[in-house]
Amino acid sequence: MLRFFLVFVAILGGLFLFELAPPGQSLVVTPWTSTLTKLSYELIAPFDPNVIAHGKVIQNRSDGQGISIEAGCNAIEASIVLIAAILAFPAPWRHKLRGLAFGILAVQGINVLRVISLFYLVQWRADIFEFAHLYLWQALIMLDVLVVWLIWIRAMPERRMFPHGT
């Protein structure tokens, strides 16, 4: 457990530093935030003709209200936590790679739901937007990370679980 925690913290710290550094920002954060904005827009647009998107902003054309996807809202930190947790846990590499692929997809999928829900919440119920944005969704995204990681652990191949044939 201690070894897992130390490796987890080391990987988490390394990835977090890379994310904050200029190469991480230009290679990962900015392109991904832009892609997330476009993806959210593409999912909303068929049902809502008033929506427009530019840069990292999704807006309602008629009243100008909208959201800007900032650091902490693009689920990159949540993905980093999941990557660190999967890489730090002793498991076969094939299982790790499968966990990373499906896990990141699950976290980002939930985050698209967060972005879309917050876009409408700021227009319909601005009074509870702060609670949903800063606290509820932040906790839900991390709960998603935890559940994905636990599902991955539960699906661990038997040989890794019982290394001595017990």
Place this chain on the structure above:
Amino acid sequence: MGRNPLYIFLAKAAFWLPLCLGLWYWKAEWFNSPAALVSSWIMQGFFDGWVESVEWSRRTLSVLTTLELPNIPVPAERSGQVGLLVVQTNPLFYGYGLPLFAALLLSSGEARRWRKLLFGALALIPLQSWGVCFDILRQVAIEAGPAVRAQAGFSRWQIEVIGLGYQFGYLILPTVAPISLWLALNRQFIPMLMLEGGLQRSEYPGKSV
């Protein structure tokens, strides 16, 4: 689906998380007071050169400083007086780990959960204070401008550390700390989950569980 302990845990967490978060948000001034108090001690203890006093009310921690703000227009009747920097922060931004931790603990049906809850709540206070203090320092060292920064006496590398500490306290600590704490206090959960998953697969080989 009903047999899977993970689904049961998830269903319980979906129930407890909004409940714990709602209670924590409703009584925010009460739940966040310990971290506000610790933060004010830290700021007054380590930065007594420019921290005049710290006030905590209505979910806002206000730090009154002796740092002078340049280029503040002063009315004629107050000529000779200067504007002083007041920094404000919301400790709730860094404190939602407590309801998340409580929800996880209540969802996993552990023994001695109230004792663990109390221990966890105490352990999370310094981590929340980390976020609060680095937010105050960030505002002084980075946002308030070069004149204020020079008065506070922050060097280049200290500013980098403050920026990094703030990002870590805002983006990582509030969510990773409660989950790590919950796992540390509930060590049998992971082996139990692996064992249960393995048994389930051996019982129904070839079937996805």
